[in-house]
Amino acid sequence: MSEAFSQDRLVFVPGDVDLSRSPLAGHLDAETYVLGAFNPGLTRLASGNLLMMVRVAEALRQPIRDGHVHAIRWEGEEGTQGRYVLDAWPLEHADTADPRKFMLRGGGWKVMALTSLSWLLPVELDAEGLDVVEVHYDRAVAPRSSLQCYGVEDARISKVGEGWLMTTCSVSPERHSTTLYSSENGLDWQFEDIVLDHQNKDMLIFEGLIGGQYWAQTRPLGDLYFAYPPGSEWRAGPSINLAHSPDGLFWKPCRKPGIRPHAATVATARMGGGAPPILTDEGWLTLWHGVEPKEIVGIYRTYWSLLDRDDPSRVLRTDHAPLIEANPELTRPLEEQMYLRDVVFTTGIADAADHYIVASGEADLACRITHVAKSRFAPS
16 A cells, blocks of 8 residues: 555456446357456445446457457447447558557548447445445446447546536547436436537536536647747646536536646646546645656556636646556556556545545556545645
8 A cells, every 4th residue: 555545455457347247248249358447437425335437448359350350339229228249440451559449541640449348337335435335237338329339438427416417438430529427316327418529538527516607627639739939837738628518518618728738847748637626625626637758658647736616727726746646566466457557547536524535547457546635735
């Protein structure tokens, strides 16, 4: 255990998933396995227990066979359970260097397909998030539309008023969009609609209204960014933006920028949202990820900022030192399953008296729970 945290452990790993109860079970004439059970959305239920919505990346055991690389795809009528099928791509058209995906050659822009399909598994934990109470396979969230045909990924859950809202990334050739689900109990989820269009990711809805409006952090992606002037304290690149909405469905971007990469460090050269912002006595506490460029994926760490309660574009306090880093000791028992290093991706937070319970994906492989003392965010 890290000396910085009272608790820091993996609570759910690929071997904990029963694929005989997967939404894909019985559909494919091919063996699948759990590439990762990770990036869990987190919320506290009315019972006091915690709920993780775990991203299960179910992958083909042998994606390459018969001179082709294969991808899993959902097809069916809107709103139905549909079925899962395999698509085959000639190997000469594909770059298969990354085990999670393959790039298709020959176009004027990047085109990608996945060797896995993700669905969301509700895993109920005890009040401190340290032990699994129940795994709710009957409440799994899986594709139900062509806009989700390559999977549903990376849930973020926010308790707003008396209800729960969950944003997810829905993946398809149509668009890589953000989709919204709602729940009256934090456990049974109803699909609402697309709320953000192509490659606007890591949408985190604030856990409370500001001026009668819903607010959210977003992160639009692109291949082109305009330079800040020489000597600026900011660095051009992916940043955390803000948006607001009267109803949680229709969102307007905020004119003021949100959290931006700082020129003083390359550790956060690329950034995006982590856990939904929660209200403290001082303002909105937001945990986010910064990525330091390294090899293909980079080094992912968790950072924090405190935002003004009435104007979340105002950063009151932040820290260039990471809050949470990847911990190789945690994944040592899973060494044979490792395919990424240096990645921790925080996706949820819950209040627990004198500390926060933070949920993260560790190495795109497993679910990590970390207890962080509230004193960690006090003024220095």
